[in-house]
Amino acid sequence: MKSLEELRAIRERMQGQIGLRNDNTDQIRVVVGMATCGIASGARPVLTALSDAVQSKGLANVTVTQTGCIGLCQYEPIVEVIEPGKDKVTYIKMTPEKALEVVDQHLIKGQIVKKYTIAEVIG
């Protein structure tokens, strides 16, 4: 170890992963429906894509987690973004590509990707 910068580089690299082990309640929660219906319509790659993106972009304030069936099986894979103090946003018929768009637009820039929300799609 030759400098503090070198040390900090390792920390940056690792922090995304360790950030997962956070018991903080004022996090933004991204919830993927992973019941049988969700898995069957492709929720797992969506979950993995979200989780990878959040960690590699170092979004320490975001927790990606799963849930069971919320009863809208025909619209799976469903991703919900729950921000403390704001209305829940529900994205439906997600794919890994759409999920990455949500990470970039919604989680980083704070702009809801309207075209994928349940209100917009089934209007």
Place this chain on the structure above:
Amino acid sequence: MYRSHVLVCGGTGCTSSGSPRIVEALKTEIEKNGLKDEVAVVQTGCHGLCALGPIMVIYPGATFYSLVKEEDIPEIVSEHLLKGRIVTRLVYKETVTEEGIKSLSDTDFYKKQHRIALRNCGIINPENIDEYIATDGYEALGRVLTEYTPDQVIQTILDSGLRGRGGGGFPTGLKWKFAKGYDADQKYVCCNADEGDPGAFMDRSVLEGDPHVVLEAMTIAGFAIGASQGYIYVRAEYPIAVKRLQIAIDQAREYGLLGKNIFNTGFDFDIDLRLGAGAFVCGEETALMTSIEGNRGEPRPRPPFPAEKGLFQKPTLLNNVETYANIPQIILHGADWFTSMGTEKSKGTKVFALGGKIHNTGLVEIPMGTTLREIVEEIGGGIPNGKRFKAAQTGGPSGGCIPAEHLDIPIDYDNLISIGSMMGSGGLIVMDEDNCMVDIAKFFLDFTVEESCGKCTPCRIGTKRLSEMLDKITKGNATLEDLDKMEELCYYIKENALCGLGQTAPNPVLSTLRYFRDEYIAHVVDKKCPAGVCKALLSYQIDPDKCKGCTLCSRICPNNAINGKVKEAHVIDQSKCLKCGACLEKCRFGAISKK
């Protein structure tokens, strides 16, 4: 990248209750469900709630599974990890509420805790230096080497008010200052990891859960006092700690955080392990250093103090594991942050190993000044089976008992000494009405007799005589004169023994005499043991009115001491009775009692 981390406790407690098998089962099931690239299994250090081990925490969400069994793993993997449905049945009961699973930090056990020394235990993988770095590890060392002078480091530690966590409570900064004050061609930094108090395991947990923190702090200390070599003296009976320390040392060397020219500042420092063979006296500083030198572990008189002539006759700094674990955090957050916790003369937090008659056996770290009542009743979850609190023993064989009347005293170094006990390394054994205080004193004295190194007479012979006197009392053969003689001997040993072991050995006797003299009197005068522990003073009786003559007791008695005909009251032959209590346990009519 993994979307979920499963943390399995790999401390000694959970390891012995089967966590290695849980890890294997988890890996198999995760593979079977095709989750190998999505879910990471990480072995961590101690979570503290040893009574509920093996413990497993799943992130994100920090779901806390307790008492996990191998056969539960397939369900947890397919439900929780695959489908995201928490298996409520297996979750730690305290976190289950009607609204769902509440955060672990809101439970009674964790709510009042404040983790500094244990901050990484149960969070990181102790065998991975990167995870330690991710939680600010080695940042303090980097800053110290590049931005501080040795005097500034020492001043920060002085200002923090940190006191030795091994028991004595000597101001750490002062120790560092003394060690720096002596000039020599070679100085040493040592770490006392020879944790020997019965019931104390906080140092082991730090070494197992966060070994790098000790290496980092020792290197900081080396810079402050001008030493280039460190030794960790650790018990060979802590195999997991030894293994993880060695891994940590190897990794730190590989990263250049130990060795030559650390952080390109020209500062050299290295650390080696020395294993102790398990003698209690080697936790005493001079005996510890004698042992590192390769000699028989016996104390030597002070002065000269280690700061002047310690290891190999060179100036030496010796601190305890928990003391070191506080150092990097003090550097990072400042002395003011540390002094904001605790009482006037005792700053920061202290780790206690809770044991004995208490629900939540395990490890807790609390701010100084927390009351014993909060520890026992809230964090510890109270005493099982509806029994009453009688006393808490702190400080192991060097400490004393705290009776119920002092439950509300804020715990710090000075308060504990003022009530005749001491902080010690932090073992806290809770006793209820079924514990006999004379018997407890005898237990600790027997320990000291066993562990006395034999170098000085007051300790070698004095503790033996004390133990014999206690034996006499528990057998009902003592007189009141013996009590006075015993007390006198206690003070004699305290004043004349060579090292800390002998000087504090009579404390368990003195403190029980102080608070529970009536119990001693009952043994001596009435020949009774009020708690019903001392066998020689007990007799088992059958109440003829309640006995139905079921014959169960006479069949269960291992020495055929109970006679009687079917459907007639039975009688115990006192000359044959072994006082094992088997009959009392088995009687279905409550006819048998002990007096």
